[in-house]
Amino acid sequence: MLKNTLIEAIHAGGIELQRYYNTVFHIANKEGVNNLVTEADHASEKAIIEVIKSKFPDHFILSEECGEIVMDSNMKWIIDPIDGTVNFAHGIPICCVSIGIEKDGEMIMGAVYSPFLKELFFAEKGAGSSLNGAPINVSKETTVMKSCLVTGFPYSYLDEPNGPLQLFEKFIRKGIPVRRLGSAAIDLCWVACGRFEGFYEHQLQAWDSAAGYLIVEEAGGKVTNFIGEKYSLYQPKILATNGLIHEEMIEWLKG
Numbered sequence: 001m002l003k004n005t006l007i008e009a010i011h012a013g014g015i016e017l018q019r020y021y022n023t024v025f026h027i028a029n030k031e032g033v034n035n036l037v038t039e040a041d042h043a044s045e046k047a048i049i050e051v052i053k054s055k056f057p058d059h060f061i062l063s064e065e066c067g068e069i070v071m072d073s074n075m076k077w078i079i080d081p082i083d084g085t086v087n088f089a090h091g092i093p094i095c096c097v098s099i100g101i102e103k104d105g106e107m108i109m110g111a112v113y114s115p116f117l118k119e120l121f122f123a124e125k126g127a128g129s130s131l132n133g134a135p136i137n138v139s140k141e142t143t144v145m146k147s148c149l150v151t152g153f154p155y156s157y158l159d160e161p162n163g164p165l166q167l168f169e170k171f172i173r174k175g176i177p178v179r180r181l182g183s184a185a186i187d188l189c190w191v192a193c194g195r196f197e198g199f200y201e202h203q204l205q206a207w208d209s210a211a212g213y214l215i216v217e218e219a220g221g222k223v224t225n226f227i228g229e230k231y232s233l234y235q236p237k238i239l240a241t242n243g244l245i246h247e248e249m250i251e252w253l254k255g
């Protein structure tokens, strides 16, 4: 029931992305520069929440655009109705819907659906991760020098030691490829299926990483903060890798 509802909800969101994609739609600005929210974000969120509420009306919901629907429940749905909104608004197909489910504060299930790339990633705690139904695993690369990495930049630049641009420069100067796709949820899923060895970002929100975090772990990867401590969705920094380059990545991030 939980899995079926998750899949139904994520497809309901995906239908809205497809409906609005490359059409004329309303775009508003949120806090920061070019931090956009479109009509499609709201439509996707509404469709997803309708599905969840129809099956689990007493579950807690945290969703990027509407905030919290507080319920006295140990079950919490964490929703990003479009991850990669800037891409979406520009007609760039690297965007997705991301939904994670927490039970008693632990991620137990997550899905990330990219309707334009036709990729549905899914994970259930203890049962592995899949891409379009087939099991996936992280890569087997053991060194950062031979890795392909991915990162993202916050909407308002973080002026801190080893900030996003400093770290980016550090890897690039050494010849290590670092991509910037514009969707943290897709970045995480692409670590999970072995396309990237590692992903790091300085300032994510719970809805960006909820599903992808579990998808990486269940594919055999490792997720922590920048100093190797247990990852929490409710703090900003994330390092997700294939596990094999994790300790070396922590050294790189230290400066």
Ligand code: IPD
Pocket (backbone or CB within 6 Å): 080, 082, 083, 084, 085, 086, 151, 152, 153, 154, 155, 181, 182, 183, 184, 185, 201, 203, 204, 208
């Ligand atoms: C953003 C994307 C981007 C990341 C930002 C996020 P949004 O989410 O995941 O890749 O760099 O930090 O805020 O705004 O498109 O849902």
Ligand code: CA
Pocket (backbone or CB within 6 Å): 080, 082, 083, 084, 184, 207, 208
């Ligand atoms: Ca997001």
Ligand code: CA
Pocket (backbone or CB within 6 Å): 064, 080, 081, 082, 083, 084, 085
């Ligand atoms: Ca979003």
